[in-house]
Amino acid sequence: MRFDKHFYKANDRSHMEQSELWRQSDLEWLKSEGFTRFGLARLERPLSLAMYDEWLNEGLHGEMDYLARHRDQKADPKLFEARMRSALVFSIDYVAEDAATKSVPHLTAVRTALYARSQPEAADYHVAIKRRLQPVLNRLELQFPSAQFRLAIDTAPVLERELAQRAGLGWVGKNTCLIDRKAGSLFFIAEILSSLDLADVQMPAPDHCGTCTRCLDACPTQALISPRKLDARRCISYWTIEAKTVPPEELRPGFQDWFFGCDICQTVCPWNIKRWGESTFKMKNDREELVRELRWILTETNSKIEKTFQHTALARARGRGLKRNALIVIGNSRLHELKSEVEAFVADSKLAELAEWTLNQFNKA
Ligand code: B12
Ligand code: SF4
Ligand code: SF4
Incomplete structure (x- = not known):
């Protein structure tokens, strides 16, 4: 796992200290737990809601009716979790260095997406990532006993790419994926929602797609x-x-x-x-x-x-x-x-x- 200046770029330290959410010892501990890329974002009306609405109105979601059902909760996160005010957003790689040799259990030759191939996250990545983030959640609960926290990944009615973009974890590429200059885009986005009222001061990552198509x-x-x-x-x-x-x-x-x-x-x-x-x-x-x-x-x-x-x-x-x-x-x-x-x-x-x-x-x- 990497721990370098990129980590600090994704996490505004002065803000972290001001919010008292993370002390240096917490950052070191997160590093030892294998988390090197995360940021903070306020849970609020998404900046890209108009894009989301247009996408639904044009029927581009096909049979994924739940995306239309989630619309109002995505527009106003308080409808989903009334107490939650902010999110700690994590980017978690799903490609192993030896990905070429990895496979889904029982299947080695059929072509499957990298996220589904055999590695800890592949064994139902929802469960595996929640398990990985549980110690972070436990630590937060100890540090802030009167606050509420909740783990989320993928299935919650949260626009995760936008949230991660606002948390400084990358830009939304022309392929619609969230991309970071060092990490690429082959990572999951997961978050710990929190009732702490944290200011959103991350610098959004600039778009590095340029003229590429x-x-x-x-x-x-x-x-x-x-x-x-x-x-x-x-x-x-x-x-x-x-x-x-x-x-x-x-x-x-x-x-x-x-x-x-x-x-x-x-x-x-x-x-x-x-x-x-x-x-x-x-x-x-x-x-x-x-x-x-x-x-x-x-x-x-x-x-x-x-x-x-x-x-x-x-x-x-x-x-x-x-x-x-x-x-x-x-x-x-x-x-x-x-x-x-x-x-x-x-x-x-x-x-x-x-x-x-x-x-x-x-x-x-
Ligand atoms: C439905 C869904 C799909 C659908 C639709 C994908 C799509 N592009 O819309 C399908 C089944 C096709 C799909 C495929 C994949 N998915 Co998917 N999917 C989702 C899910 C559940 C909802 C996404 C959604 O609402 N789509 C609707 C569109 C309109 O929303 P959106 O893609 O989030 O785009 C918003 C932002 O891009 C934003 N935006 C655009 N420009 C800008 C600029 C700025 C400045 C800002 C602030 C915002 C912004 O506006 C859009 C509308 O709000 C999310 C989890 C979640 N809860 O968000 C995972 C998620 C997006 N999927 C993920 C993954 C890994 C995949 C696949 C790679 C899996 C695979 N290998 O097959 C592919 C990638 C295909 C692709 N190019 O997107 C990851 C993406 C991680 C990343 N690095 O981006 C997510 C976040 C799951 C997770 N928790 O990790 N997925
Ligand atoms: S948009 Fe991306 S994931 Fe979907 S078919 Fe095209 S290349 Fe494959
Ligand atoms: S336009 Fe180029 S840089 Fe941007 S997402 Fe597509 S392939 Fe990547």
Whole structure:
């Protein structure tokens, strides 16, 4: 873990001392716990609320109805947690130095997003990160017995990228991800909400995308419809993780061999290449193993698949979602070896059309 001047940049020390939230000993302790990037932000009406509203109004959230349901709580955090006034926002890397050798348990050859690959955070990162932040929460509770604190990551109705941007942890890149010049963007955002009324004095990080458009150019399904605007209905990550239905035919070839999630708009980003090098993002190419794993996905019962992945990020897609994803990878990678397994889905109530499409891909060059 790094502990350098970058840490101080992300955390306004004079402000920290003024708020008495963090003393030098606290900062040293956080360092020893492995936290090197965090900042403070006031919980208030988001600056980007108009962008969020526009995004919802244009229907770019697809089937993710909860994002519309969360809208009012995101607009006014007091509706979500009446007592909370501020947030300690953390940036937590999810890429290991040896990421190329990491895999989801039971799956080594299918292409999954880096955040879902085997490392402490991957075993349900919500649980793993909450567990990691628990000692920080405990310490805060001891230090401020009359204040309230609450851990949050991902699922809470909080606009985490905006919060992290205001906490000084990076800028919102054209790929919509929060990026830091040294850390890149391959990190989770997590926060400890607090009832302490802290002034928001962080210097927002300047935008370092400049004239670069690599992410927009590289997205195979043109989901980045303009800088900082993502149409989830075109995004591989959305379709392979969040959606319950089958993606439209015109998008499927763009999915290439992505089985779960997608990292393309981040792994082409110069700030991630600078941090991790390109080889970190490569997967081993093992057709035999890929066929074996996809055969298992297609032939195993949904309940057994769900049990196998119950403590991993893959649980979100459920058994049927992973079968859907497998059919697309098989079609795009022309895995003829799995023809009979695919044929078994031609009578499936939900996946029949997709299975026909997969079989048709075998006839293409
Ligand atoms: C829904 C969701 C998705 C959806 C939609 C993503 C999207 N870009 O909108 C899908 C399923 C596609 C998705 C994909 C991924 N996700 Co996601 N997702 C979320 C979730 C739950 C809500 C995001 C949301 O509300 N989207 C709606 C859009 C409009 O909001 P937004 O992306 O936050 O954008 C706001 C800011 O960018 C802000 N903004 C823009 N410009 C500026 C400028 C300034 C100055 C300011 C202040 C604000 C600002 O305005 C926008 C509207 O408010 C968050 C967790 C959370 N609670 O926030 C995780 C989250 C954004 N996801 C995350 C991750 C890791 C991913 C993936 C990398 C996973 C993967 N490998 O497949 C991909 C990345 C794809 C991509 N390019 O975004 C991380 C992002 C970490 C980071 N470094 O940015 C989050 C924060 C989860 C977490 N706690 O770590 N995700
Ligand atoms: S995650 Fe993949 S599909 Fe989604 S915007 Fe990025 S490159 Fe495009
Ligand atoms: S690829 Fe270029 S434009 Fe896209 S987020 Fe990275 S620096 Fe910004």
